[in-house]
Structure formats: C-alpha cells, structure tokens
Amino acid sequence: MNLKGNLMKSLPGLMLGLMFVLGLNVGILTPAHAEETAPDLLIKNVTSEVLDIVRKDKDIQSGNHRKAIDLVEAKVLPHFNFTHMTQLAVALNWKQASAAQQKVLVDEFRTLLVRTYSKALTEYKNQTIDFKPFKMQAGETDVKVRTQIEQSGAKPIGLDYYLEKLPQGWKVYDIEVAGVSLVINYRGEFTSEVRKGGIDGLIAALQAKNKSSEGAVAKKSSP
Amino acid sequence: MSNSVMKRILVLRILVLTCSALLLGGCASSGNPKDPIEGFNRAMYGFNEALDTAAIKPVAKGYDAILPSPIKSGVSNFFGNVDDVFIGVNNLLQGKGITAASDLGRFVVNSTVGIFGLFDFASKIGLEKHDEDFGQTFGRWGIGPGAYVVVPFFGPRNVRDTVGLALDVKADPVAHITKVRARNTLLVTRVISDRAQMLPADKVIEAAALDKYAYIRDGYLQRRRNLVYDGEPPREKENF
Numbered sequence: 244m245n246l247k248g249n250l251m252k253s254l255p256g257l258m259l260g261l262m263f264v265l266g267l268n269v270g271i272l273t274p275a276h277a278e279e280t281a282p283d284l285l286i287k288n289v290t291s292e293v294l295d296i297v298r299k300d301k302d303i304q305s306g307n308h309r310k311a312i313d314l315v316e317a318k319v320l321p322h323f324n325f326t327h328m329t330q331l332a333v334a335l336n337w338k339q340a341s342a343a344q345q346k347v348l349v350d351e352f353r354t355l356l357v358r359t360y361s362k363a364l365t366e367y368k369n370q371t372i373d374f375k376p377f378k379m380q381a382g383e384t385d386v387k388v389r390t391q392i393e394q395s396g397a398k399p400i401g402l403d404y405y406l407e408k409l410p411q412g413w414k415v416y417d418i419e420v421a422g423v424s425l426v427i428n429y430r431g432e433f434t435s436e437v438r439k440g441g442i443d444g445l446i447a448a449l450q451a452k453n454k455s456s457e458g459a460v461a462k463k464s465s466p
Numbered sequence: 467m468s469n470s471v472m473k474r475i476l477v478l479r480i481l482v483l484t485c486s487a488l489l490l491g492g493c494a495s496s497g498n499p500k501d502p503i504e505g506f507n508r509a510m511y512g513f514n515e516a517l518d519t520a521a522i523k524p525v526a527k528g529y530d531a532i533l534p535s536p537i538k539s540g541v542s543n544f545f546g547n548v549d550d551v552f553i554g555v556n557n558l559l560q561g562k563g564i565t566a567a568s569d570l571g572r573f574v575v576n577s578t579v580g581i582f583g584l585f586d587f588a589s590k591i592g593l594e595k596h597d598e599d600f601g602q603t604f605g606r607w608g609i610g611p612g613a614y615v616v617v618p619f620f621g622p623r624n625v626r627d628t629v630g631l632a633l634d635v636k637a638d639p640v641a642h643i644t645k646v647r648a649r650n651t652l653l654v655t656r657v658i659s660d661r662a663q664m665l666p667a668d669k670v671i672e673a674a675a676l677d678k679y680a681y682i683r684d685g686y687l688q689r690r691r692n693l694v695y696d697g698e699p700p701r702e703k704e705n706f
Contacts, residue, residue: 355674362673366666398546398595401697422692422699423685425674431498431684432676438497452676 282406282413283377285322286388290372293318297367304367308460311361319360324407324414325353331417332429333437333445340442348442351449356425358456370394372402384408500687501614510616511679517619518661523668526661540584541659546595547576547583548639555637556598560606568593597693600637601630605694614683622686 280288296314297303303311329349330337340348375389385407392400405417417426436445501507530538554569572588572595580587589595604626605611612625623631635641640656643649675681692699 359670359674363670366669398597421689422697423688428681428684428688429676431500432680435498435680436676448676456673 280412281377281379282386282404282408283374283379283388285406285413286390286404287374289318289322290390293364294367294372297364303365306365308358308362308365311364312357312460315357315361315364320353320357322413322415323356324409324416325349325356327407327414327416328352328356328426331426333433334430336434336437336442336445339437344442344446347446348449351446351453352429354453355449355456358453358460368394373399501683503613503615507614507616507683508679510618511682513618514616514621522657522661523665526658526665529658530662530665538659538662541655542663543576543580543586544583545640545656545659546586547573547580550576550595551639552634552637553596553598556600556603557596559603560598565596569596599627599630600633601627601690602694604630605690611687611690614687622682624687624690627690 293314296318300310303314326345326349329345329352332352333340333348337345371393373391373393375391377386377388379386385405388404388406390402390404392402394400400421401419402421403419404415405419406413406415417424419425433445436448440447498504533541550569550573554566554573557563557566557569572593575588575591575593576583576586579585586595601623609626611627615623615625615628617623617628617631620631640649640652643652671678671681
C-alpha cells in the first residue's frame with residue numbers, strides 16, 4: 244500500500260513486544276512459591292512488577308541501557324530456559340555441537356537476548372498490557388499464555404509466551420510478538436553462519452556481535 | 467501525463483524488474499531455500515535502506531519529535547479508517563462475511579462518531595481492528611508464499627505478496643483522490659506517519675540482529691504466515 248507498508252506493520256509489534264518481555268520479573272515470588280504459581284499468574288505478576296519499576300525509573304526511560312540490563316539480569320533471567328531457547332534457534336545444527344560448544348552458544352545467546360530485551364525496555368512509553376483468558380488442562384507441561392499490548396492510536400499487538408514445566412517451576416522458552424517468534428527468528432541467520440564457518444563460526448559471530456554492542460552500552464551509559 | 471498514470475507505470479516497472487530478477491534467480495543463491503535470490507534482495511535492501519536514511523527517516527524523526535501524541539494518533543487513526551473498507555473487502559473475498567461486516571461497521575462508526583476517522587471509537591465499542599490485504603487473501607485461497615523478494619521502495623515481500631501489492635496499490639483509496647495536491651500530501655503523510663511509528667523498532671533491531679537483512683527477512687516471513695492464518699498458524703516448533 245505504501246512504502247515498506249508490511250514491514251512497518253510488523254516491526255513496531257516486534258519492538259513493543261520486546262519491551263514487555265522485560266515485564267518478566269522474579270518479583271515477590273520465592274523459588275518455593277514459583278513452583279506452585281500457575282503460568283498465567285507468573286506472567287501477570289512479573290509483567291506488572293517490572294513495568295511498575297520502569298514507569299518510576301527516569302534513567303531507564305531516558306535510555307540508560309546499562310541500568311535496564313541490570314534490571315533484566317536480576318529479575319527476568321531466572322524465568323527463562325535459555326538452553327531450550329538456544330536449541331530452538333540453532334535447530335538441526337545443535338546436535339553437531341560438542342557439550343562445550345553448546346555451553347558457549349547458550350551463554351552468548353543469553354547475552355544477546357538480554358541486550359535486546361533491555362534495549363526494548365528503554366523504549367517504553369505508556370502502553371498497557373491486557374491479559375487474555377487462560378485455560379490449562381490438568382497435567383499439562385507445555386502452555387501458551389496470551390497477552391496483548393494496548394496503545395492509543397494503534398492496533399493492539401499480540402504478545403504470547405510459551406512456557407514449559409520444569410522441576411524448578413514454569414520457564415519461558417519462546418516469545419511471540421505479533422506472531423513472530425523471537426527465538427525462531429534467529430534460525431535463518433544461525434544456519435547460514437554454521438554453513439559458512441561451522442559451529443565455531445556461529446560462536447565467533449555471536450561473540451563479535453556481543454562485543455560490539457558492549458561498546459555501545461558502555462558509551463551510552465557514560466555521563 | 468497525469469501523475470496517477472506515471473505512478474502506475476512506476477509500479478509496473480518495479481514489478482517487471484522484480485519478476486525478471488525472480489526468473490534470473492538461482493544465480494545469486496546462497497543456499498537458503500526461502501531466499502533463492504538473496505544477491506538481488508540484498509542489493510534492493512541496500513537501496514531501500516539508503517533511501518530511508520537519506521530522506522524518510524529524518525523527516526519521520528522530525529514529525530515524531532514535533533507533533534503531540536493526540537495529533538499523531540489522529541493521523542494514524544485517519545489512515546487506519548480509510549484502510550478498513552479495503553480490509554473488509556479482503557475479508558469478504560476470504561469468505562469471512564461477519565468479519566467483513568464488522569470492518570464496514572468500524573468504517574461507518576469511525577467516519578461519523580469518530581469524526582472522519584480521527585478517533586477510533588469503534589475499538590472502544592468492541593469492533594476489533596483487523597489486518598488484511600490481497601497477499602493474505604491469496605494465501606487464504608491456498609496459494610503458497612513463494613520466494614522472498616525485496617521490492618524497491620516497498621520493502622520486504624514474497625512472490626505472492628508482490629502480486630498482492632500490485633492490487634493493494636490499485637485498490638488504495640488515497641491513490642484515487644483526483645485532487646493531485648491533496649492526494650500527494652496524504653500519500654507522503656501516510657508514509658511518514660507509518661515510519662515514525664517504527665522508529666523505536668530500529669534501535670531494538672540493531673541490538674538484536676547479527677545480520678539485519680536476515681533478521682528482517684525472517685521476521686517478515688514469520689509475520690506473513692501468521693497473518694494468513696489470522697494469528698493461529700499450525701505450530702512449527704520442533705525440539706532438537
């Protein structure tokens with residue numbers, strides 16, 4: 244319809260979704276309680292709490308990336324299963340990687356995702372989250388929790404969390420923003436890196452990316 | 467020659483160029499089955515990015531910084547309202563009569579109570595906004611997406627959506643306004659308003675992508691698949 248029309252329709256969603264991914268937070272839940280918390284309630288609690296923090300934090304709102312990263316690392320990280328996320332992104336090549344390579348891949352991918360999510364958090368404006376009705380069969384271990392980002396003057400954006408039940412409680416292993424899986428979205432890139440330089444090539448590419456954004460974070464955060 | 471004829475010729479040329487590139491395909495392949503003409507696509511992506519950086523993004527930044535939020539919402543709602551008729555037609559073509567009726571209801575409500583579409587009153591009374599276009603209609607009819615293709619000026623598409631795009635442009639009510647000046651003002655405003663809404667996404671994509679081209683490509687392909695299924699696509703999530 245117009246220049247870059249479809250791209251524009253999809254990307255704001257991606258960005259806004261990333262912001263709210265940060266909504267995940269350990270919050271007041273102790274690990275013992277976390278095990279018993281239903282997945283929808285978990286998402287609800289942590290979303291509300293992180294957004295409350297961001298709404299009050301002028302530094303994060305004005306783009307302090309370092310502070311946003313600290314928030315994510317402290318509050319959001321414990322609720323993600325990064326190994327599963329990395330497996331989904333690396334896909335068929337995962338089995339090619341040695342145990343040591345797999346560990347490095349998970350670490351580097353975690354750093355990349357945290358950087359991205361915290362960047363999105365610094366872009367937060369006044370959006371609110373609407374939690375969709377959630378139903379779960381007894382004994383289910385893999386569920387999807389649906390939420391929606393509401394903002395004035397724009398179509399609401401779907402933000403869905405995939406969670407799996409582990410002995411430590413429910414963990415997020417994928418997030419979909421407007422139907423785009425943030426994890427699956429890396430598959431194409433990862434596959435072509437492996438094709439070019441093997442698993443070590445992919446590791447090198449991730450390390451290079453993280454190193455270059457480390458510079459940007461440091462620069463941005465300095466007064 | 468009238469402006470609208472020129473615009474049609476331009477769109478036609480772009481599409482012919484794109485189609486010939488598709489036929490020449492294979493030669494620029496890098497092995498991704500979804501992106502057989504990656505060489506051509508990267509070149510077009512570079513062109514679109516350069517155009518954006520030089521002309522569109524700076525204006526969108528100014529627009530975003532200067533105008534207060536209610537005005538920006540009004541502009542975006544206005545174009546959204548114009549779109550609703552087009553969306554309704556596509557829902558009808560997909561056999562979703564009730565959804566189509568709701569889209570037309572949105573248009574009637576927002577054009578009147580919503581003062582020429584400046585306010586999205588329909589959403590407040592439960593008439594949900596939808597997202598449809600001819601590419602999605604073809605998808606609904608069972609036509610596969612085909613290869614990924616970056617169309618000059620218009621950005622990411624697949625073959626199916628490129629054909630859909632030609633019809634979208636033809637059916638665009640704004641492009642049919644006969645007063646040339648008013649029409650051009652509206653076309654430019656719409657591009658800028660859409661671009662401004664995307665500004666925060668730029669930074670996040672920079673942070674996320676190892677290769678920005680591939681990140682946008684894969685996001686586009688996932689998004690379109692999701693839209694064709696109206697948000698409920700069959701699951702494609704294997705474990706490894």
